[in-house]
Amino acid sequence: MPDSSISKFFEKSRKERLDTVANFANLSNDDLSVLENDCGGILFEQADKMVENAIGTFSLPLGIATNFRINGKDYLIPMVIEEPSVIAAASKGAKIARIKGGFEVSADESYSIGQIQVLDVDVKSASEQINSSSKEILELANSKSNTLSKMNKGAKDVYCKELDTPSGKMLIVELLIDVGDAMGANVTNTMCESVAPLIEQITGGRVLLRILSNYSTRRMVKAKAVFEKESVGGEQVVDNVILAYEFADNDVYRAVTHNKGIMNGTIAVANAVGQDSRAIEAAANAYAASSGMYRSLSKWSKDENGNLVGILEIPLSVGIVGGIANVHPIAKICTKILGVSSAKELACVMTATGLAQNYSAIRALATEGIQKGHMRLHARNLASAAGANSEQIDEIVKKMIRDNNISLNKAKELLERS
Template structure:
């Protein structure tokens, strides 16, 4: 079985890293060549078919986080992000989590929620009529996808709710749809539009919006892990991490920054695998405020042995079929590197990465401070921005760290000196 615990992966050169990843994920020579020579993974012709008014493509760094053990399976986790220290932090968090068995996952089925807004209806009568017509509505919805029906998935339930607005009361009819291994936006929207005429007929009302909700509370995914107290830094550090979490649990200003760090990990993997990162962000932030106050998405505590215990739960709609994965070669390869077999498995990897990232960030904050490691990595960006070549960068970085003066101006001064 492949092992994601790779010593000093960051010290290896480009081809050595590709060789390790290629063997781990059984990548073909063609796939390795795409990674080696990639400038974004798509041509202008591809981009012009994907968006309107295309003028080019935009690339971000692609790396892999090591050490991930999730439900007993090893993963190398592709991450696309421009911010330094994120991939290193996730790898470090995963390494410490391995000591006590890595990450454990609990995940709902892949249920998408579609909403049909009904206006000008007698709501009391409409709700009962909708309930009595559920089987007919589901039949119309499921006719939009032969594939889902054949595998026992598709629209499963119809429900109603009344909401009060400044414009009056509205009836919202909701479809619960098992979308399998897809993110499910397109089929959910298609089903909502298909049943809207029947709902108008049943209720005597007028339907307006017919669209999915990205607040995917029927696709909750939870990752948990135990972080060894000695590797964390001792019981005092464990206690301080819990105190720092409490700060984020009860203060919205801290919670926003705390959760942003979690999303560094989550969105990096989402980007690499071609997911809808805006939908993921929106759902996670809504979930953070589900009790009326915006709070930490993670929960930190300690077990009876004094080890640190972390949990992260979010609503998460992701897919391993359909969408951008079908057309973007790098997204295809990243999904292959992950060796995931289902949307639920991918969701577990993504949430585990967010938990690992949050652990490393909050540990750094309660010990050396976030800037120590972050600025060392940022120094390389500054040296490159100053115009240094690959040989000069390392020397300039070492000098700035030794002086504890990491800035673009200092990088430029040192470049002139050497």
């Protein structure tokens, strides 16, 4: 079985890193050529087909997080993010979790929720009519996707809810759709639009909106890991991490930053494999506020042996078929590096990465502070911004760290002296 615990991966040259990843994921020479191409994976001609009014492309760094063991399987995790320290932190968190077996993650089936807004009806009576016609509605919805129907997936249930708004009462008809390994937005929207005329006919009302909900509460993912007490830093550090979590869980200002750290991990993987990061973050933030107060997405405690235990549960709608994931060359290769065979497996990997990142961030905050490690990595960006070339950067970084002054002005000063 491939081993994701790679010693000093960060010290290897680019070629050595690529060779390591290629051997781990059985990448082809064509795959390596795409990764080695510094255009970011797509040419303008491709970008022009993806969005309107295209004028160019925009690249972000693609890195690899190591040490991950999830449900007994090793992964190298591709991450696309511009922020320094995130990939290193995720790798460090995974390394500590690995001591106790890694991450245990479970995911719901891939159910998407579609919503049809019905106006100008008696909600109670219309709901009864919808419920009695649910079989007909489901049959019509499923007729719009032969692929899902052949896989015994597709629309599975219809239910109703009442909203009391300033404009009056509304009936919301919801479709529950098993979308398999797709994110499911297109098929969900298609089914909602297809059944809208039938729902108008059944209820005598007027349908307005017909669209999926990105609040994917029927696609929950739960990750858990045990972090050995001694490796965390001892009993006092474990207790401090828990106190830091309790701060986040009870103060919205802290919770937002705490959850942003979780998303640093989860969204960096989403970016790498072509997922809808805006939908993922919107759903996670809604879930963080589901109790009526915006709180920590993760939970931290200790077990009977004093080890630190982290749990992260989030709604997560992802796919490995359809969408940009099957169009963008880099996204396709990153999915190949991950080696995931289902949307559920991808969701498990992304949630584990979020938990690993959260561990490293909250431990750093509870000990030395976040800036020490972050600013050391940020020093390279500052040296580059000051105008240093590739041969000068390492020396300037060493001197900034030596002088305990990591700033753009210091980088410029050192560059002028060199």
